[in-house]
Amino acid sequence: MGPFYLAAAGFGVVYFAAQAPDTTFLAADPRAAGYGFGMSSGQISLVLLPAIVAAVAGSAVTVPLARRIGYRSALADAFGLVAVSFLALAARHGTVGEIVVIKVLTGLGLGIALSAMPTVIVEAADRSRSGVATALYNDVKTFGGALAGGLMAAVLATSSHDAPTPDSAPAETAYVAVWTLCALCAAAGAGAALLARRVEEADTLPGSSGAPTRRNTEERETSRLPPVQ
Numbered sequence: 001m002g003p004f005y006l007a008a009a010g011f012g013v014v015y016f017a018a019q020a021p022d023t024t025f026l027a028a029d030p031r032a033a034g035y036g037f038g039m040s041s042g043q044i045s046l047v048l049l050p051a052i053v054a055a056v057a058g059s060a061v062t063v064p065l066a067r068r069i070g071y072r073s074a075l076a077d078a079f080g081l082v083a084v085s086f087l088a089l090a091a092r093h094g095t096v097g098e099i100v101v102i103k104v105l106t107g108l109g110l111g112i113a114l115s116a117m118p119t120v121i122v123e124a125a126d127r128s129r130s131g132v133a134t135a136l137y138n139d140v141k142t143f144g145g146a147l148a149g150g151l152m153a154a155v156l157a158t159s160s161h162d163a164p165t166p167d168s169a170p171a172e173t174a175y176v177a178v179w180t181l182c183a184l185c186a187a188a189g190a191g192a193a194l195l196a197r198r199v200e201e202a203d204t205l206p207g208s209s210g211a212p213t214r215r216n217t218e219e220r221e222t223s224r225l226p227p228v229q
Contacts, residue, residue, distance in 0.1 A: 002196075003192035003193070003195045003196035004117070004120060004121050004124060004137075004192065004193070004196055005121075005136065005137065005140045006188065006189070006192040007075070007079070007117065007188075007189040007190075007192040007193050007196075008117060008121070008137050008140045008141045008144070009140050009141065009143065009144035010079070010144065010185040010186060010188050010189035010192070011079075011110075011113055011114070011117065011141055011144070011189055012140070012141040012142060012143065012144025012145035012146075012148065013144045013145060013147075013148035013181075013182065013185040014082055014086070014110070014182045014185050014186050014189075015110060015114070015141075015145060016142075016144075016145025016146070016148065016149055017145060017148035017149050017151070017152045017178070017182065018086075018152075018178065018179070018182050020149070020152070020153070021152055021156060021175055021178045021179075022048070022103070023044055023048075024156070024170075025093070025175050026039045026043075026044045026047060026099070027039055027040075027041075027044060028169055029169075032169060033169035033170075033172075034172060035093075035172040035175075037096060047096060047099065047100060047103075048103060050100055050103065050104050050107070051100075051103035051104055051106060051107035052107060053107070054103075054104045054105070054106075054107035054108040054111065055107035055108065055110050055111035055114070056111060057108065057111065058078070058107065058108040058109065058110065058111025058112040058114075058115070059111040059112070059114065059115045060111075061112070062074060062111070062112050062115035062116050063115075065112065066116065066119075071116045071119050071120045071123065072120055072193055072194075072196070074112055074116045075112075075113055075116040075117055075120055075189075075190075075193045076190045076193040076194050077112075077190075078109045078110070078111075078112035078113040078116065079109065079113060079186045079187070079189040079190035079193060080109075080186075080187070080190045081105060081106075081108065081109035081112075082105075082106055082109035082110060082113065082182075082183075082186040082189075083183045083184075083186035083187040083190065084105070084183075085102050085103075085105040085106040085109065086106065086179045086180070086182045086183035086186060087179075087180070087183045088102050088105075089102045089103075089106075089179045090176045090179040090180045090183065093175075093179075109186075113189075117137070118134060118137065120193070121133050121134065121137045122134060124196070148181075148185075152178050152181075155170075155174050155177055155178060156170040156174050156175070156178070157170070159171040159173065159174035159177075
């Protein structure tokens, strides 16, 4: 269960910590800060709307995707997509079109991850402790988001071109650092999901050091899904 909770913490970082920096980057005045687009709140909402739609679509396709590759593989792939999208954002954020396309990929990956992760955690936990496992997942996810939110705010606040003041703009490199950190957290989440799957599959092999107390988790999770019509 440990790797899955690590993945949940990484998801909290990616899901919660990047929202405010994305907004402030889009709202930054390019003439004063050297980056950004000087957008209003309404314009920012329109730019980020496709990502929200993509997240809903990702949630909708999670079950069909899990029928074919399993929830753990779907979770790892979703984290991988999020990691690639944040790396792309760190490298290419000079036009609105680039940001929209990249954020759509981020939203799609987050939608799949948000739908798959609770199922993965419940499947991995003992039936008598599924409620505790789900509650702990929510706590770890929220803790990761809160901790990262403070860290991201500190990075942006202390990287301004001049002495930090309420009106000073963060350096562009600070946003790049934030997006890169989100990419690393997402990559760690993908690695944790893959590691947990390998450990559990090893535990089910005949003759392993531990008695096999759980069926192959990938088979179990797909067997509970309704058949494709």
